[in-house]
Amino acid sequence: MPSRWIERLKKAERSLSVQGLLAAGLVMLMVIATGAMVSSTLSNIRTVERLSDQALNSTALALAATAERVLAESGDQKTAELRDLLSDRVIAYALIAGADGTIRFHTNPRLIGSRLAGFTDEPSLIPLNMRGRHVSLQTGIPAYEFTYVLHREDGTSDLLMLVLNTFPADRIRAETQGMWWSVAAGIGSLWLVGTALGWTLIRHARLEGQRQRQEHLAVIGQMTAVLAHEIRNAVGSVKGFTQWVNEKTEETDQRKAPLNLALRGTGRIENLVNDLLRFSRDEVYVIEAIDVARVIDEALSLTAGTWQGRIERRVPQGMACLADRQKLLQALQNGIQNGLEAMGDEGVLGISAGTAGRWLTIAIKDTGPGVPPEVRERLFSPFFTTKTSGTGLGLAYSRKVIEGMKGEISLSNRVRTRGAVLTLRLPASEV
Numbered sequence: 001m002p003s004r005w006i007e008r009l010k011k012a013e014r015s016l017s018v019q020g021l022l023a024a025g026l027v028m029l030m031v032i033a034t035g036a037m038v039s040s041t042l043s044n045i046r047t048v049e050r051l052s053d054q055a056l057n058s059t060a061l062a063l064a065a066t067a068e069r070v071l072a073e074s075g076d077q078k079t080a081e082l083r084d085l086l087s088d089r090v091i092a093y094a095l096i097a098g099a100d101g102t103i104r105f106h107t108n109p110r111l112i113g114s115r116l117a118g119f120t121d122e123p124s125l126i127p128l129n130m131r132g133r134h135v136s137l138q139t140g141i142p143a144y145e146f147t148y149v150l151h152r153e154d155g156t157s158d159l160l161m162l163v164l165n166t167f168p169a170d171r172i173r174a175e176t177q178g179m180w181w182s183v184a185a186g187i188g189s190l191w192l193v194g195t196a197l198g199w200t201l202i203r204h205a206r207l208e209g210q211r212q213r214q215e216h217l218a219v220i221g222q223m224t225a226v227l228a229h230e231i232r233n234a235v236g237s238v239k240g241f242t243q244w245v246n247e248k249t250e251e252t253d254q255r256k257a258p259l260n261l262a263l264r265g266t267g268r269i270e271n272l273v274n275d276l277l278r279f280s281r282d283e284v285y286v287i288e289a290i291d292v293a294r295v296i297d298e299a300l301s302l303t304a305g306t307w308q309g310r311i312e313r314r315v316p317q318g319m320a321c322l323a324d325r326q327k328l329l330q331a332l333q334n335g336i337q338n339g340l341e342a343m344g345d346e347g348v349l350g351i352s353a354g355t356a357g358r359w360l361t362i363a364i365k366d367t368g369p370g371v372p373p374e375v376r377e378r379l380f381s382p383f384f385t386t387k388t389s390g391t392g393l394g395l396a397y398s399r400k401v402i403e404g405m406k407g408e409i410s411l412s413n414r415v416r417t418r419g420a421v422l423t424l425r426l427p428a429s430e431v
Contacts, residue, residue: 023201030194034187041183048176052169057132059090060146060162067094067160068150083107092143092163096150099157116159135163142166232273239266276393283404285324289429292319292353292360299332300351308345314352321360321426327401328426331409334394335364335422342368342420360428363421370413371420379411402426 063085070081086094086107096105101116132146143163150158246259293315304311321328339349343366350365371379379385382396395411402409407426414421 023198023205026194026198026201030190033190037183037187037190041179044179045176049173052172053132056144056164056166056169057146060132060144060164061148063088063091063162064146064148064150064160067096068148071096071150071152079105086162090164092137092141092165094160094162097159097161099159104158116161134166137163142170144169227276231269235266235269235273239263239270242266283327283401285327285401285404287322287324287405289320290323290325290328292321292362293317295325295329296332296351296353296362299329299336303333303336304340304349307340307349309340309343309347309349312348312350314350316353319353319355319360320429322429323405323407323426324401327405328424331398331402331424332362332364334398335424338394338422339364339366339368339420342366344368355428358428359425362424362426364424365414365419365421367417367419370418371411373413376411380409398424 066085067082070085082105091107093107094105095103095107095111095116097103097116103112103114103116106112132144135143135145137143144166146162146164148160148162150160152158242259242262246256246263249256249259296313296315300311300313336349336351343349347367348365349367351363352365353360353362355361380395380399382393395409399409402424405426407424409425410423412421412423413419
């Protein structure tokens with residue numbers, strides 16, 4: 001039977017490990033998918049922006065080359081042809097300036113003869129050759145400025161400046177930016193589905209863990225029940241004979257002390273057997289509305305009535321939970337006893353209760369050394385204990401009955417001060 005229990009334990013650990021790996025893999029997959037969607041969208045937007053700039057630059061270059069060809073042709077009509085060419089609605093305005101900055105041609109005839117801003121007495125047009133940039137007009141409308149050096153046959157150069165309207169390209173950019181809404185919706189849907197799937201996975205893992213734990217407890221219960229009955233029968237015979245001999249022995253007899261010691265030993269064995277039987281039996285729950293203040297007071301009276309330390313009780317009247325009274329009382333006694341044993345003869349035992357939504361929470365706090373993190377969860381395992389004496393069944397039994405009453409139990413260390421906190425959560429009710 002022990003080998004069967006060990007095999008089931010290993011199976012449960014493997015199952016929980018697989019569930020954890022699946023949850024981690026799901027999160028990693030969602031992160032990778034989110035990164036891929038964001039990266040792909042950024043790449044598409046940058047590509048569209050680059051292509052729109054190339055389209056503007058190509059359009060400006062084609063217009064500049066055509067203007068250069070028109071100016072190279074002889075004839076009185078070249079200015080009119082140039083004006084017709086540069087009057088396209090894609091052009092906000094255009095101008096031709098000489099090396100000294102004097103405007104020789106402008107789509108606004110009133111500006112012909114004025115000086116182009118930014119020119120010095122000895123300007124160099126070479127750095128301005130085929131340069132494009134995004135600018136804003138005085139009206140605040142975005143535009144694209146393209147400069148091009150026109151080379152004449154006599155060796156002189158003029159500057160052609162084309163300022164193009166960018167509303168077609170801007171519209172495409174705006175539509176591209178709208179992709180973020182689709183991407184955001186896709187990412188939101190991905191994480192919504194992933195979160196729901198992860199929550200289902202975690203819930204399944206929790207239920208699987210509870211099922212495996214119940215199976216372990218059932219196996220342990222079968223084993224301990226058999227052992228407890230056998231031990232009880234043997235101890236009963238030993239205790240009966242020892243009591244008979246003790247009653248027949250005079251108080252002055254030197255055998256009296258060893259007999260009393262033997263009786264105390266058999267008493268401890270009986271207590272251990274009772275703990276084993278209580279832990280191994282199938283529980284039957286009588287769920288009803290329990291006055292929390294009254295059951296806590298009873299637990300304190302039975303467990304901490306003669307304790308020399310200080311008790312801080314913060315339990316409002318009129319609070320109730322749905323539980324089996326005797327089993328909740330036993331769980332409270334176990335928690336209080338553990339706190340007292342951790343502190344010794346002095347310290348502060350705090351016990352409080354409160355409600356949050358449909359849950360009622362009872363917290364038992366001590367000022368002892370606290371619980372080492374590496375053994376915190378193992379303290380709820382049967383037969384595991386950090387004490388020099390004890391069965392290691394107190395917290396295991398408390399978990400068994402609290403979860404059997406549809407509640408939760410946890411053990412943690414206090415945050416600001418030294419000590420541990422045992423927390424019981426049960427369904428709240430009305431008195």
